Amino acid sequence: MTDEPLLRVSALSKFYGSRVGCENVSFDLWPGEVLAVVGESGSGKTTLLNCLSTRLLPSSGTASYRMRDGQWRELYRMSEAERRFLMRTDWGFVHQNPADGLRMTVSAGANVGERLMAVGDRHYGRIRATAVDWLSRVEIDEDRIDDEPRAFSGGMRQRLQIARNLVTGPRLVFMDEPTGGLDVSVQARLLDLLRGLVTDLGLAAIVVTHDLAVARLLSQRMMVMKDGHVVESGLTDRVLDDPRAPYTQLLVSSILQV
Incomplete structure (x- = not known):
C-alpha cells in the first residue's frame, strides 16, 4: 500500500437552497480501502x-484525486470532458438500480465491451474474450453473452453492472446501495461476490448503504x-461494536432488536 491517499476530501458541503x-x-481514502457511508434515508449519504x-x-x-501518474488533481477544477474520462476509465459507479448503469437494449457482452472500447481497445476478438471472462467472474454463463439485460x-x-464497471481495472469504485431491492438470498450471494472482487483486485471503494450488515x-x-x-x-468493527454517538447507538441497537 502506498504511503499516500488516493482521495482527499476537505470541508465538502452541498446545500439545496437553505436545506x-x-x-x-x-476524510482521506487510501488505495485498497473500502469506506462505508451509512445513515437513514435523507442523511446526506447519497x-x-x-x-x-x-x-x-x-x-x-x-x-x-491522485492520478495514475502520481499527480494530484482537484476534481471540481477539471473540465467536464476530463471528469467523464475519469468516470469511464479509472472509476466505476454501481447504481442501486442496475438499469441506471447498463444499456438495456444492447447485449451483456456489449455492455462490458463498451468500457474496454472507452480505454482504447478495438480488437473485437480480445474484447469478446475479456467479456466472457468477466461474465464468468460475476457468475453469468457464457451462453448469455448475447442476451440483453x-x-x-x-x-x-x-452482477452484469459490476462486471461492466470493473473490466477496465478502475482504482476507485462508488457504490450506491448495491444490494438494495434484491431478495435476501440474492443479496448474500452478491455481497460475497463483491467482497471477493474488491479484495482480489485491490480496489478502493466508497459504499453508501443503510444496511449495517453490508x-x-x-x-x-x-x-x-x-x-x-x-x-x-x-474502523467498522469499532463503530459497530462500540458506538459512541447516540445516533450510532440507536442505529446499532435497532438492528440488534430485529
Whole structure:
C-alpha cells in the first residue's frame, strides 16, 4: 500500500437552497480501502456520493484525486470532458438500480465491451474474450453473452453492472446501495461476490448503504451520517461494536432488536 491517499476530501458541503445536503465532510481514502457511508434515508449519504463522483458539484470544499501518474488533481477544477474520462476509465459507479448503469437494449457482452472500447481497445476478438471472462467472474454463463439485460433477473443485472464497471481495472469504485431491492438470498450471494472482487483486485471503494450488515461485510472503515453531517467515523468493527454517538447507538441497537 502506498504511503499516500488516493482521495482527499476537505470541508465538502452541498446545500439545496437553505436545506443541507451534506456539510463540512472531510476524510482521506487510501488505495485498497473500502469506506462505508451509512445513515437513514435523507442523511446526506447519497448527496455526498454524488459530489465525490462529480455527478453533483458541491457548494464549497475540495476533493483531490491522485492520478495514475502520481499527480494530484482537484476534481471540481477539471473540465467536464476530463471528469467523464475519469468516470469511464479509472472509476466505476454501481447504481442501486442496475438499469441506471447498463444499456438495456444492447447485449451483456456489449455492455462490458463498451468500457474496454472507452480505454482504447478495438480488437473485437480480445474484447469478446475479456467479456466472457468477466461474465464468468460475476457468475453469468457464457451462453448469455448475447442476451440483453432486459432478459436478466435483478441479481444478474446487478452482477452484469459490476462486471461492466470493473473490466477496465478502475482504482476507485462508488457504490450506491448495491444490494438494495434484491431478495435476501440474492443479496448474500452478491455481497460475497463483491467482497471477493474488491479484495482480489485491490480496489478502493466508497459504499453508501443503510444496511449495517453490508457495511460490516464490505468495509474496513465507516462514517455515520445524520442530517447531512458525519456524527461518527472509525474502523467498522469499532463503530459497530462500540458506538459512541447516540445516533450510532440507536442505529446499532435497532438492528440488534430485529
